[in-house]
Amino acid sequence: MPHQRAPWDVLVLGAGAAGLACAAALRRAGRRVLVLEARERIGGRVWTDRTFAPHPVEFGAEFVHGEHASTWSEIDAAGLATREWRKRDDSLVHAEPGGPLHGWVGMARLRAADVAFDRTRTMHLGGSRTHVSESLDGYLERSGFDARQRRYVRRSFANACGDAPERLSARDIAASLVDDRDGERDFRVVGGYDRLFAAVSAGLELRLRAQVRRVTTGPEGVRVALADGATVAAAVAVVTLPVGVLQAGDVAFEPSLERLKGDALRGLAMGPVIKLVYRLRQPPVDDPHVEALYAAGPVPMWWSPSAGRADERDGGAVDEPVWTGFVSGSPAAELSRMPERDALARGLAQLGDELGRPLEASAARLIDWPRDPYARGGYAVVRPGHHGAREALAAPTPPLLWAGEATARPGAVATVHGAWESGERAASEALALLA
Structure with a gap:
């Protein structure tokens, strides 16, 4: 045959x-x-939801990372609009004790006032200076990052990388920082990724x-x-x-x-990564320009996908803003082991306690990527x-x-x-x- x-x-x-x-x-x-x-x-x-709120909410990947990212040609070809997320200008940071500023501080102000914090944002790691078997945490300690600086790294940089600093290859992180061709600005696709x-x-x-x-x-x-x-x-x-x-x-x-x-x-x-998504009865902060919060607790990164968006049903303002908590590493693994209701309650209580005000949610979703059988993290x-x-x-x-x-x-x-x-x-x- x-x-x-x-x-x-x-x-x-x-x-x-x-x-x-x-x-x-x-x-x-x-x-x-x-x-x-x-x-x-x-x-x-990439998982865009249109049932949770009167505008799309990203339960998975959310941003176009970089003004020169290679996907821009496809975004433009599809005729899609984008909106920039100015996280450096519209963010508040819960300052670590021992620094010159206390409480919740604008990121730009904290970077200008606290050299230690600014160092954790620039994160210049020389690839030739990292040891082959070294963890990110080991590199930071050897390079003179004190305990306060390492806590900042854990809260922001390492959390965004997907795991705890002691479980990340310093050399891999260094290589990623050397290659900065994509730019530093972040964008959302209007109408959903x-x-x-x-x-x-x-x-x-x-x-x-x-x-x-x-x-x-x-x-x-x-x-x-x-x-x-x-x-x-x-x-x-x-x-x-x-x-x-x-x-x-x-x-x-x-x-x-x-x-x-x-x-x-x-x-x-x-890396274990979880999103906690809430539709809040009231904004967590009074300043309407704040789009992100860098907290000190187990869920360290928060942002609002409602910022700058209208209610798609009538074009008006969004009555109940959506806020998303992003957490990776051991805190994410711990939340993943909890019943969903308890995990969501813990995340909201943590943010409310840090802000000093009670927060109430009319709806909440736990997006547990480690439990997703087709992702597992x-x-x-x-x-x-x-x-x-x-x-x-x-x-x-x-x-x-x-x-x-x-x-x-x-x-x-x-x-x-x-x-x-x-x-x-x-x-x-x-x-x-x-x-």
């Missing part, structure tokens, strides 16, 4: 930023590509609720078995599954994942002593290729555009294999 050509050139596993960017690039090149997504929606860890993904996915062949169970490679390419019993095949497959999913063993590989990517996966972890972090794990995971093992935010270039880790770029890189690798 003559050999029958597989109906697809490339299978893309996952319809997040990396998967959709990869598939769109392959389609533009004229290749036959099928995207398999386990969820009932596209976007992966998912609008970008809807535009990019138009015309793609997608299968939702397609849970991959086994990936087998051989001389003829790749065969993927799904949970519903179906099997699909192609010459090449691009794996964009999150590190947590790969590490959990939810998908079997043949040859084994240990053989393919064991060393890389041992050096990576999914917020985003990938590199453990101390494992710098290079991202590059090792990204390395091709034909006919399997690898993409996703865990494989992003240093300056774009933990970002949508970093995942996006990795998908486009994998598309170029696939085209080279198919040539």
Whole structure:
């Protein structure tokens, strides 16, 4: 019997930023590509909700990080508007004891008055000065950051990185800070981040609720078995599954994942990240220009997606502003272990206690990414002593290729555009294999 050509050139596993960017690039090149997504929606860890408030609320990734981020061309092509989040100008910080200022202070004022705080915001780490096996916390202590400065780092910088400083590779963090090509400004997509993904996915062949169970490679390419019993095949497959999913063993590989990517996966972890989202009966602060709060408690970062937005039902002001708490590391893991109601009550009580006023919520949601079976965490972090794990995971093992935010270039880790770029890189690798 003559050999029958597989109906697809490339299978893309996952319809997040990396998967959709990869598939769109392959389609533009004229290749036959099928995207398999386990969820009932596209976007992966971009999850826009339109039921919680009278405007879109991002339960997952929220910002375009950088005025030069690579996704701007797609945002502009889709005709999407954006709004800048001026977190440095419109933020209050709960100052640590022992400094020149006390209580809640504007970030710009605190940076000007407290050299110690300003040092934790600039975070200049020289890559050649970090030790190979050193944690971020170890580097900071060796470099003369005192206990107060390290608390600031833990509250803001490390929290945004996805885990505690003692569990982050100093060398990986240093590499990410050297690569600053994307810029420092942050933006929201007006109308919801998912609008970008809807535009990019138009015309793609997608299968939702397609849970991959086994990936087998051989001389003829790749065969993927799904949970519903179906099997699909192609010459090449691009794996964009999150590190947590790969590490959990939810998908079997043949040859084994240990053989393919064991060393890389041992050096990576999914940072536990949680969002606590509240619709408040009254604003937490009186100043309407304040859009973010940097607290001292277990949930250290807060911002309002309602700032600058109108009620989409009538165009008027938002009566009950939405505020989001963002927490990673051990505090996030602790909240994840609690009943949802208790975790939400704790987060709101913490913020109210720090502000010195009771806060009441008419609605609340806990977005627990560590418990999400298709993410198993917020985003990938590199453990101390494992710098290079991202590059090792990204390395091709034909006919399997690898993409996703865990494989992003240093300056774009933990970002949508970093995942996006990795998908486009994998598309170029696939085209080279198919040539």
